[in-house]
Amino acid sequence: MSAMHLQARIYVAGHHGMLGSAIVRQLQAQGFANVLVRSRAELDLSQQQAVADFFESQRPEIVFLAAAKVGGILANDQYPADFIRENLEIQTNVIHSAWRFGVKKLVFLGSSCIYPKFAAQPIREDSLLTAPLEPTNEWYAIAKIAGIKTCQAYRRQHGFNAISLMPTNLYGPGDNFDLNNAHVLPALIRKFHEAKLGGLPQVVVWGTGTPRREFLHVDDMADACLFLARNYDAESIINVGCGEDVSIAELAALVRQAVGYEGRVVYDSSKPDGTPRKLLDISRLKALGWQPRIPLAEGIASVYQWYLANIERARLKM
Numbered sequence: 561m562s563a564m565h566l567q568a569r570i571y572v573a574g575h576h577g578m579l580g581s582a583i584v585r586q587l588q589a590q591g592f593a594n595v596l597v598r599s600r601a602e603l604d605l606s607q608q609q610a611v612a613d614f615f616e617s618q619r620p621e622i623v624f625l626a627a628a629k630v631g632g633i634l635a636n637d638q639y640p641a642d643f644i645r646e647n648l649e650i651q652t653n654v655i656h657s658a659w660r661f662g663v664k665k666l667v668f669l670g671s672s673c674i675y676p677k678f679a680a681q682p683i684r685e686d687s688l689l690t691a692p693l694e695p696t697n698e699w700y701a702i703a704k705i706a707g708i709k710t711c712q713a714y715r716r717q718h719g720f721n722a723i724s725l726m727p728t729n730l731y732g733p734g735d736n737f738d739l740n741n742a743h744v745l746p747a748l749i750r751k752f753h754e755a756k757l758g759g760l761p762q763v764v765v766w767g768t769g770t771p772r773r774e775f776l777h778v779d780d781m782a783d784a785c786l787f788l789a790r791n792y793d794a795e796s797i798i799n800v801g802c803g804e805d806v807s808i809a810e811l812a813a814l815v816r817q818a819v820g821y822e823g824r825v826v827y828d829s830s831k832p833d834g835t836p837r838k839l840l841d842i843s844r845l846k847a848l849g850w851q852p853r854i855p856l857a858e859g860i861a862s863v864y865q866w867y868l869a870n871i872e873r874a875r876l877k878m
């Protein structure tokens with residue numbers, strides 16, 4: 561029987577984050593009765609002894625490791641030491657204690673930035689470590705790759721059932737709307753909304769509008785996390801995406817429609833396009849029988865509603 565039964569003690573590390581909170585919602589929605597969470601003030605995951613004490617006393621059976629230090633290109637550039645150290649500490653402490661105190665299954669969350677900068681598209685799992693990374697976030701990426709390898713090493717040496725999932729670009733409630741370091745989807749929601757309120761004649765979208773990106777709603781990601789916790793037990797990493805990408809121009813049109821903005825969209829080609837395409841190959845995931853449920857237009861509309869309802873507490877800064 562799968563260790564994922566409704567009475568299982570399930571620890572979600574990083575439950576204040578966009579993905580961690582979606583995993584908690586999904587577990588609750590599916591009827592899991594013993595979900596454990598700890599705020600950072602209660603449990604600092606970078607402290608080895610504190611993490612060991614937590615696992616020893618609470619004895620979770622399943623762990624979703626969604627805690628990480630994350631940030632945009634600016635933050636990665638300014639705090640490379642923090643990014644590499646904190647992520648290495650958090651994941652090493654959690655994986656080691658999980659194994660030591662008898663966790664039956666651990667789900668480690670990586671990121672698509674672990675893949676080579678010029679990986680063939682759609683990106684297959686076996687392109688990991690075949691070529692250089694994108695240098696702007698390599699501190700974070702190297703730490704995540706070390707996390708994948710830690711899971712694989714504990715599986716080989718100790719038979720520990722740790723799996724590693726690589727999500728595509730996620731969006732959803734609780735996203736970062738600070739224009740200095742937000743990703744494109746929440747940034748556009750904010751820009752179109754403010755242009756509509758201010759009656760501005762145009763919205764400026766960075767780059768040429770031609771790059772293509774894949775977007776997955778975080779509730780679909782959380783559903784995939786539970787699905788894979790039940791149905792996937794292998795050493796190899798596994799991609800999680802929706803299998804389809806859109807151009808930034810198409811994305812802008814969807815956001816414009818969701819917000820109900822009637823002005824023009826213009827492109828600022830002095831801003832970087834970044835990589836021309838980023839799409840994950842999800843054949844492995846599909847073969848297991850999982851598929852996303854939230855179409856992009858619907859997801860954007862619901863995140864816009866969330867943004868309107870939470871504008872006060874949304875991460876807005878600038």
Ligand code: GDP
Binds near residue numbers: 743834
């Ligand atoms: P990336 O996937 O790592 O390149 O991250 P982003 O989500 O930041 O950017 C994706 C694409 O959206 C790039 O081509 C950006 O130039 C473009 N883009 C257009 N407008 C914006 C914006 O307002 N903010 C961001 N972050 N990207 C934008």
